Amino acid sequence: MFRSFLGGIHPHDGKELAKDKPIQVMPAPKELVVPMSQHIGAPCTPCVKAGDLVKRGQLIGTSPAFMHADIHAPVSGKVIRIEERPHSGRISCPAVVIENDGEDSWADGLPLERDWRAMTNEEILNAIQSAGIVGMGGATFPAHIKLKPSKPVDILILNGAECEPYLTADYRLMLESPAQVVEGIQILARVLGVKRSVIGIEDNKPEAIDALKKACAGIGIEVATLKTKYPQGAEKMLIKVLADREVPMGGLPMDVGAVVQNIGTVAAIADAVVRGVPLTERIMTVSGDAIAEPKNLRVRIGTKYSAAIAFCGGFKEEPDKLLAGGPMMGMAQFTDEVPVMKGSSGILALTRRLTEHGPEMNCIRCGRCVKACPMGLVPSMLSILSQRQDFAACRDSYGLMNCVECGCCTYICPAKRNIVQYIRNAKGFVRAEMARAKAKEAPAKKEGAKA
Amino acid sequence: MSEYTISSSPHIRDGETIPGIMWRVNAALLPAAAFAVWWFGVPALINMVVGVIFAVASEYIWQRAMHQPVTAFDGSACITGLLLAMSMSPVLPPYMVAIGSVLAIVVVKQSMGGLGFNIFNPAHIGRAALMVSWPVAMTTWTKMQDMSAGVDAMTSATPLNILKLQGYDALLSTFGGQANLYWNMFIGTRNGSLGETSTVLLLLGGLYLIGKGYVNWVVPVVMIGTVGLLTFVFGPAGFFTGDPLFHMMAGGLMLGAFFMATDMVTIPMTVKGQVIFAIGAGAITVLIRLVGGYPEGVCYSILLMNALTPLIDRFTKPRIFGAGGDK
Structure with a gap:
């Protein structure tokens, strides 16, 4: 049975470029740049200094804040510098620069062999936390926090949709290591105490569906076939499709008793719990029509994009855009000096042929964006109101803050309007206003308390 | 300086464009327009050409004069001119069609902010304005052979005119029975505005637009x-x-x-x-x-x-x- 949700689009998926390329291990480069912010939450502070020798898996960055994920050395070697470096999500960020000694020697006691079934839930959660695991689909939410929901949950949803065009990393992982994925799911299901675990995979990946069905046979994990439609892998869409529940406006999946994890995250969790190894590498797709040999790579965190691209034969054509992530929600990069991070699902280099579109024109109210919006918004009105700087109307009358920025509206717009950009702009203003209002309120309250 | 283009996501776009949509709508009107030329003759052709030329030209001149990007050739002004001519009598003097086109583009469309911002259908406002200005010319139709059997007379009434003024029975006798009435209405061999008569060809164009998703x-x-x-x-x-x-x-x-x-x-x-x-x-x-x-x-x-x-x-x-x- 194919399941679906309202709205969505069908872009050319470009997956044929890398879909049949087995995951290749990319040797760790000579220099690795490990940013101290690779997750949602407080950035880490380095706990090593220039000149220190580090081992692979050794803690190099942490934070006293609740919302953070620890960061570990991806190779053994010497810390040569701690300085601001380009960052794929925030222009630049302090990073620990490590010179690889080529030994790849692990930190003391790693990796280990243990049976997770003999571990307590707390031990498992500690293992996940100390491995620094975050949501690897790109959202980079610290996994150990998501796994301690403050509300009862009864369903675990595994995101194998990989609905972003061009990306094939999750697909290859499901195909090549189904046992590891399943083990991770079993661990999570036990920790969360859920009744139901479902893996959702789009129907354009029949081989992955078969592989996981085989691996899940007889152990009570469902494999659900999803209709191929972007953004099938969006958290809220997945929950709607697989559990028929709607996350309320402004709510979280746990509000409807669900936890969603990405396939890559699940595999990393299995590694962290069973082998005790921190997150120091990930699987990512290097693709796009400008890449000479598109590949799926097992690559160390901290590898520069330039090195990964060189490993894939470099550019065969001049790229117009270099993207961190997929073409629908990924971020355009201004330099290939940015390093791979925990949330880097792909590096795409696209030529002008794919990225160019005509000039922006007026909205002709064709309604294609309204039809495509999975959140039930009216993107055209949001974009027009944002252009008029009527941000209050965006927020109050048109549900601005519900936008998930999936990009369907902008993709489908015949007037080539940068709708998502206008919406982001409006959101920025609304958030800034909320922050100002809060700041105003806070001192007033304090004074009131004194009086 | 960046070597790469920076912009907000998404980075790929669907191939559909406004000119693409607009020109295909024009194409969908062509069968009915061609039929009009065959049925009503050269005056129909002249009116449609005048409608299109004045619509496109007035949009072009307006946009140049207002220092706006010129989008007069995106097909939308062409639709306005064509639809305007098609929704009026084939024997309407061409200068009136021209005035209607200019009104539709300048007053209804451009003064509201151009494509996308007009509240009213430009062609229809153009037609309504002409209706108010030249009510007689706007309701003068082609003289054509009366189709009722045995009567050799000329009539210049549309089927709806006949219905309004003489009743349903007169309508049936004019066309020589119900079957004949339906057939002529379906094919388009009847009096009326120049582009509205052929039900079958308008349906064809409409189905094309539905198939295209427009x-x-x-x-x-x-x-x-x-x-x-x-x-x-x-x-x-x-x-x-x-x-x-x-x-x-x-x-x-x-x-x-x-x-x-x-x-x-x-x-x-x-x-x-x-x-x-x-x-x-x-x-x-x-x-x-x-x-x-x-x-x-x-x-x-x-x-x-x-x-x-x-x-x-x-x-x-x-x-x-x-x-x-x-x-």
Whole structure:
């Protein structure tokens, strides 16, 4: 049975470029740049200094804040510098620069062999936390926090949709290591105490569906076939499709008793719990029509994009855009000096042929964006109101803050309007206003308390 | 300096463009326009060419004069000129068509902000303005052979004129029976505005637009259906005695329902809103035809519903995901 949700689009998926390329291990480069912010939450502070020798898996960055994920050395070697470096999500960020000694020697006691079934839930959660695991689909939410929901949950949803065009990393992982994925799911299901675990995979990946069905046979994990439609892998869409529940406006999946994890995250969790190894590498797709040999790579965190691209034969054509992530929600990069991070699902280099579109024109109210919006918004009105700087109307009358920025509206717009950009702009203003209002309120309250 | 282009996501776009949509709508009008040239002769061709040229030229001149990017050749001005000519008599003096085109583009479209910002369908306002300015010329039709058997006379009345002034029986006898009436209405061999007569060719163009996804089938089906239903219910000899088939093919309904009531710019954006729009347009058409002073009401009904469109849009916003209520 194919399941679906309202709205969505069908872009050319470009997956044929890398879909049949087995995951290749990319040797760790000579220099690795490990940013101290690779997750949602407080950035880490380095706990090593220039000149220190580090081992692979050794803690190099942490934070006293609740919302953070620890960061570990991806190779053994010497810390040569701690300085601001380009960052794929925030222009630049302090990073620990490590010179690889080529030994790849692990930190003391790693990796280990243990049976997770003999571990307590707390031990498992500690293992996940100390491995620094975050949501690897790109959202980079610290996994150990998501796994301690403050509300009862009864369903675990595994995101194998990989609905972003061009990306094939999750697909290859499901195909090549189904046992590891399943083990991770079993661990999570036990920790969360859920009744139901479902893996959702789009129907354009029949081989992955078969592989996981085989691996899940007889152990009570469902494999659900999803209709191929972007953004099938969006958290809220997945929950709607697989559990028929709607996350309320402004709510979280746990509000409807669900936890969603990405396939890559699940595999990393299995590694962290069973082998005790921190997150120091990930699987990512290097693709796009400008890449000479598109590949799926097992690559160390901290590898520069330039090195990964060189490993894939470099550019065969001049790229117009270099993207961190997929073409629908990924971020355009201004330099290939940015390093791979925990949330880097792909590096795409696209030529002008794919990225160019005509000039922006007026909205002709064709309604294609309204039809495509999975959140039930009216993107055209949001974009027009944002252009008029009527941000209050965006927020109050048109549900601005519900936008998930999936990009369907902008993709489908015949007037080539940068709708998502206008919406982001409006959101920025609304958030800034909320922050100002809060700041105003806070001192007033304090004074009131004194009086 | 960056080596790469930086912009907000998404980074890939669908191939559809505004000129693509607009030129295909023009193409969908071509069969009916070609038929008009065959049926009404050279005057029809002249009026359509004049309508298009003046619409495109006035848009071009306006945009140059206002230092705006020139989009006069995106096909939308061409549609306006073509639709305007097609919705009026073939024997209308060409200079009136030209004035209508300029009014439609400059007053209705450009002064509101250009494509996308006009509230009313430009071609229909152009037509309404001419109707007010030259009522006689606007209701003077081609002289053609009376089709009733055995009568060798000339008539210059449209089928709806005959119905309004002489009644349904006169209409039947003019066309020589019901079957003949339907056949001529379907093929288009009848009097009327130059582009509105051929039901079959307008349907063909409409189906193409529906297939392309530019038109939601709901709009023409609901509008034409509403007209059929209401004209049947409120028949000349009491309830349920009307001739819905005639009314559905008469006047400018086919042209209006497929090409004017579906003009994206001036109709609601959600399907729910479009259904309300189509029901309203159909009902007002019938009201004018059966009760009003004019024989035909498609143009005014669509204009009135255009005026309600912002309101309809406001009350038919989609349900936001996670907002509760009906799923």
